[in-house]
Amino acid sequence: MAQAKTSAARHVPRSTSRDAGVLGTSVRIRGKISGEGDLQILGSVEGDVVVRGDLTIGESASIETENLEAQAVTIQGEVKGDVNATGPVRLGRTARVHGDLKGSEISIEEGAQFAGRIEADFELPASLGKR
Amino acid sequence: MASTVIGANITIEGEVIADEDVVVQGTVRGKLSAKDGVTVESGAVVEADVSGGPMTLAGQVTGNVTSTDRVELQSGARVVGNVKAARITIADGAHFKGNVDMDV
Numbered sequence: 001m002a003q004a005k006t007s008a009a010r011h012v013p014r015s016t017s018r019d020a021g022v023l024g025t026s027v028r029i030r031g032k033i034s035g036e037g038d039l040q041i042l043g044s045v046e047g048d049v050v051v052r053g054d055l056t057i058g059e060s061a062s063i064e065t066e067n068l069e070a071q072a073v074t075i076q077g078e079v080k081g082d083v084n085a086t087g088p089v090r091l092g093r094t095a096r097v098h099g100d101l102k103g104s105e106i107s108i109e110e111g112a113q114f115a116g117r118i119e120a121d122f123e124l125p126a127s128l129g130k131r
Numbered sequence: 132m133a134s135t136v137i138g139a140n141i142t143i144e145g146e147v148i149a150d151e152d153v154v155v156q157g158t159v160r161g162k163l164s165a166k167d168g169v170t171v172e173s174g175a176v177v178e179a180d181v182s183g184g185p186m187t188l189a190g191q192v193t194g195n196v197t198s199t200d201r202v203e204l205q206s207g208a209r210v211v212g213n214v215k216a217a218r219i220t221i222a223d224g225a226h227f228k229g230n231v232d233m234d235v
């Protein structure tokens with residue numbers, strides 16, 4: 001829990017309302033979603049999601065994907081498939097994730113369900129790296 | 132009170148189905164069906180058949196448009212396709228190529 005808070009605080013979201021997209025709770029999308037801005041998904045998506053900005057997957061969302069790419073990814077809903085983030089990945093309390101997670105840092109809150117592998121890119125401290 | 136906004140930099144290729152209002156500022160290719168209103172803002176590109184309730188089109192739409200209510204083509208809109216609706220308005224400055232079916 002503390003870990004989650006740290007990572008959320010460290011990442012400063014760039015809020016550009018014009019770029020932001022919201023896919024509401026009743027929306028179902030079958031196909032590919034791509035974009036430059038931030039995206040919030042509350043509905044259901046079947047297909048790939050590739051965005052340059054931050055991705056937020058709400059509690060009501062369910063996503064079935066081969067590939068999910070974004071900067072920071074916050075998951076509160078259901079995801080089946082792999083998550084490839086360049087920024088931090090955060091699994092909230094209500095998250096149900098089945099797939100591999102990749103990100104600069106990964107945090108999983110208590111209560112989240114997760115089955116898969118975790119791959120986090122981070123640099124070892126110099127003292128450890130030299131060994 | 133639109134709860135779905137497809138932002139200016141978002142592209143969706145595929146099928147979009149919504150039970151609520153949809154505002155498109157970005158790009159949609161494929162199919163777009165909403166139970167409620169559809170707004171295609173200026174700068175948006177929709178290459179899809181669009182169906183739904185009241186529609187306000189100010190951007191570029193290529194595809195057939197079917198509305199259970201009214202369709203409003205605003206100035207600057209560019210619509211290529213057939214429009215089927217109970218009511219339709221085409222503003223001065225709107226570009227439109229296609230048939231209109233008002234189901235009389």
